[in-house]
Amino acid sequence: MTDATARLRAGTPRYLLVLPALVPLALVFVGSLVRLADLGLRPFRDGRIGTGVTTDNLRRFAEDPYTWRVLGDTVLLGVVCALVTVVIAYPMALALHRLRSGALRALALFLIFSPLLTSVVVRAYGWNVLLGDGGVINQTLREIGLIDSPLRIMYEFPAVVIAMVHVLLPFAIFPLLGVIAQVPRSALEAAYDLGAGRRQVFWRVTFPLTRHGVVLTWQLCFALTISAFATPALLGGGRVQVLSGLVYTNVGAVDWPMAAVQSYALLVLTLLLVGAVNLAFRITGRHSR
Amino acid sequence: MAARSEARTGMSDRNRPLTIAVLGLGLAYLVAPLVFVVVNSFNDSSYGGWPPPGFSLRWYERLADQDGFLSAALVSLVVAALAALGAVLAGTAAAVSITRFRYPGRRLIESLLLAPLIVPKVAIGLGAFILFLQAGFYGRDGALVALHLVLLLPFAVNIVGGALVRIPPVYEQAARDLGAGPVRAFASATLPQLRRSLLAAYLLCFMISFDEVDATVFVVAPDQVTLPVSMYQYLQKYQDPTLAALSTVLIGATFALVAVVLATAGASATAGLQGGKGRTR
Numbered sequence: 001m002t003d004a005t006a007r008l009r010a011g012t013p014r015y016l017l018v019l020p021a022l023v024p025l026a027l028v029f030v031g032s033l034v035r036l037a038d039l040g041l042r043p044f045r046d047g048r049i050g051t052g053v054t055t056d057n058l059r060r061f062a063e064d065p066y067t068w069r070v071l072g073d074t075v076l077l078g079v080v081c082a083l084v085t086v087v088i089a090y091p092m093a094l095a096l097h098r099l100r101s102g103a104l105r106a107l108a109l110f111l112i113f114s115p116l117l118t119s120v121v122v123r124a125y126g127w128n129v130l131l132g133d134g135g136v137i138n139q140t141l142r143e144i145g146l147i148d149s150p151l152r153i154m155y156e157f158p159a160v161v162i163a164m165v166h167v168l169l170p171f172a173i174f175p176l177l178g179v180i181a182q183v184p185r186s187a188l189e190a191a192y193d194l195g196a197g198r199r200q201v202f203w204r205v206t207f208p209l210t211r212h213g214v215v216l217t218w219q220l221c222f223a224l225t226i227s228a229f230a231t232p233a234l235l236g237g238g239r240v241q242v243l244s245g246l247v248y249t250n251v252g253a254v255d256w257p258m259a260a261v262q263s264y265a266l267l268v269l270t271l272l273l274v275g276a277v278n279l280a281f282r283i284t285g286r287h288s289r
Numbered sequence: 290m291a292a293r294s295e296a297r298t299g300m301s302d303r304n305r306p307l308t309i310a311v312l313g314l315g316l317a318y319l320v321a322p323l324v325f326v327v328v329n330s331f332n333d334s335s336y337g338g339w340p341p342p343g344f345s346l347r348w349y350e351r352l353a354d355q356d357g358f359l360s361a362a363l364v365s366l367v368v369a370a371l372a373a374l375g376a377v378l379a380g381t382a383a384a385v386s387i388t389r390f391r392y393p394g395r396r397l398i399e400s401l402l403l404a405p406l407i408v409p410k411v412a413i414g415l416g417a418f419i420l421f422l423q424a425g426f427y428g429r430d431g432a433l434v435a436l437h438l439v440l441l442l443p444f445a446v447n448i449v450g451g452a453l454v455r456i457p458p459v460y461e462q463a464a465r466d467l468g469a470g471p472v473r474a475f476a477s478a479t480l481p482q483l484r485r486s487l488l489a490a491y492l493l494c495f496m497i498s499f500d501e502v503d504a505t506v507f508v509v510a511p512d513q514v515t516l517p518v519s520m521y522q523y524l525q526k527y528q529d530p531t532l533a534a535l536s537t538v539l540i541g542a543t544f545a546l547v548a549v550v551l552a553t554a555g556a557s558a559t560a561g562l563q564g565g566k567g568r569t570r
Contacts, residue, residue: 017386018398020379021442028439029405032416039419092315095308110547111316117543118323119500121520122536126322128528129329129339136325139339169319227409229503230521244411244503251415251507260419263412270407 040260047254057257061265067246071265074226074243077157081164082221086214088165089172094206096173097180116170124234127163128154155237163235164228168221175220179213180206212281219277223270243269323540330533348534358535361519364433365499368515372437373494377487379438380445385475387446388453399446406443413440414504421508428510436508437501441494448493452486453479492550496543 040057043050061067092112099105115123130136131153138150153159183206191201229244236242243266250259333343352358380402387399405413417436421427426435456479464474502517509518524532 014386014390014392017382019382021383021402021446022398024375024379024435024439025401025405025442028417028420028435029408029413032413032420033408034416035420035423036412036416088315088318091311095312095315098308099312108312108316111320113547114323114544115319117496117547118326118536118540119517119520120502121517121524122326122532122539123322125524125528125532125536126326128524129325129533130322134339136339163322166319166322169315223407223409227411227503229411229506230517234521234524244409247411247415248506251418256415256419259415263409263415266409267412270409274407 036260036263039257040264042257044255044257049254049256057261060258061261067262070241070243070246071269073241074266075269077160077164077232077240077242078222078226081161081168081225082218084161085165085168085172085221086176086218089169089176089217090214092169093173093176093180096177112170112173115166120167120230121234123166124163124231127159127166127235131159131162155235155239157236157240159235160232160240163231164225167228167231168224171224172217172221175217176210176213179210179217183209215277215281219273222273226269227266326533326536327540329530330537332530332533335529348530351531352534352538355531357514357519358516361514361516364513365516368433368437369495369498371434372441372498373491375434375438376441376445376494377449377491380442380490381449381483381487383442384446384450384453388450389458402446403443405440410440410501410503411507414507417504418507427508428513430513432508432510433505433513433515436504437498440501440504441498444494444497445490448490449483449486452483456482488550 039049041053041055043052043054043056096105096108096112099108128135132138133150133152133154135154137153138147141147141151153162187205187209188201191205196204226242227244228242229248232240232242233245233248236245238245243262247259247262247266250256250262329341330348331344331346332339332341333345333347334341383398383402387395387402413436417432418427421429421432426432458479460478460482461474464478465471469477500517501515502521505515506518506521509515514522520532520535
């Protein structure tokens with residue numbers, strides 16, 4: 001702690017400064033989660049939400065094989081999308097880091113940033129145009145005679161992955177760029193001076209020093225994927241179901257207690273993953289960089 | 290020496306084509322859906338058939354006839370403007386508190402401020418819907434603003450907090466020593482250095498709010514639909530290029546805005562996405 005910080009501390013209402021943020025957080029965010037938990041424990045019979053406390057909804061959730069299949073699909077989608085995203089984002093971040101031309105770099109950064117400026121709904125429409133049966137990709141492939149009948153991409157798992165990875169990429173490239181930029185130049189120079197080749201330097205210096213960031217980025221992408229709603233709904237067309245879609249359907253069908261339990265299942269899934277990754281870091285001792 | 294290590298640790302000519310190819314492919318993937326949305330908005334075919342049978346402006350004409358989108362856009366603009374303002378003001382105060390002071394519970398408060406990032410939007414949206422319904426707040430003007438404000442707080446805290454850590458407190462302390470009160474010292478010594486970050490935080494928050502679907506879709510009352518929600522509902526029913534025309538207008542507007550912004554606050558916005566590393570020391 002610097003001397004100046006210590007002096008600033010004296011006599012300043014430091015808790016008061018947090019209040020404008022904490023009050024809405026407590027009221028809306030914490031309040032919402034409490035209400036949601038309460039709702040999940042309410043009985044639901046004959047299409048009505050009753051009073052009292054019950055674990056019926058938890059049992060209904062656990063005993064429904066369909067829910068478990070959707071849960072499995074959600075996790076699978078999260079794992080695949082996060083993995084594909086990191087595999088694409090890492091080389092892009094590395095290439096961006098190595099780019100020397102300032103203008104090219106600025107242009108690339110802008111293009112990576114540009115999808116964030118358009119709604120996910122707009123992008124889903126764009127993928128519709130590209131991937132549909134009569135869409136750009138299928139028509140082009142047919143034109144050059146590679147296929148006779150259109151490839152079924154739209155409203156299937158691949159379409160959701162393609163669109164979801166597109167949504168995730170900016171969220172992965174920017175943090176990875178930061179992580180790669182932190183690799184000290186001296187470490188690379190030392191490795192080269194000791195006679196290492198390009199490949200060796202990457203696998204034995206650059207990659208190990210950025211591994212932590214890679215795992216954190218993967219974790220973020222997983223969390224973003226399993227809670228995404230609009231993209232899987234629009235590109236999966238009901239055929240690819242994820243948990244967030246079930247929540248939405250159940251809200252429409254007035255089975256709010258079930259929707260609440262499913263929302264909590266999503267939350268638990270996210271927390272489990274965050275906990276598992278943190279634990280793994282602690283065990284391997286890489287948590288403190 | 291400098292030139293030699295530059296050649297080794299930087300990019301050698303042997304690697305250049307690979308670097309360009311990786312970046313080029315990745316960027317093409319990122320830009321492709323946007324490009325085809327724009328192209329398709331001039332497509333004469335009503336189901337967006339490819340290749341376009343002809344050039345047409347009729348989707349723009351149809352867009353002009355839909356007043357639903359216009360009112361939805363107004364709702365989105367107002368909600369985004371207010372929620373972003375609230376989030377930046379409250380987030381800045383909170384960021385000052387957790388970066389400039391040490392007190393028990395600070396870590397807990399910091400985690401709570403960032404928690405909405407981790408909790409699935411669907412859970413927040415559904416919970417907020419039930420909460421607002423029971424509190425008689427559902428459908429009120431402030432409901433969407435309150436929800437978005439909470440969703441935006443982590444971003445504001447991250448960006449402003451990240452900037453505050455880089456501004457040494459000595460200037461503020463000097464102002465205090467010269468007799469300024471704590472508010473005046475902050476406003477005259479620290480605030481001017483925060484300007485770009487505040488602008489970046491506001492714009493990022495505005496954009497996120499303007500785009501938010503996942504949580505909003507649960508909370509909107511029928512008469513207060515936001516633009517992305519109304520586009521979502523439209524896309525579920527129709528697939529004609531009216532949406533492409535609307536998207537093109539939006540893309541044009543945002544790109545024009547961003548061209549201005551990138552020139553002034555681009556670096557800070559990028560820093561915000563990187564997660565404000567080293568927020569607390």
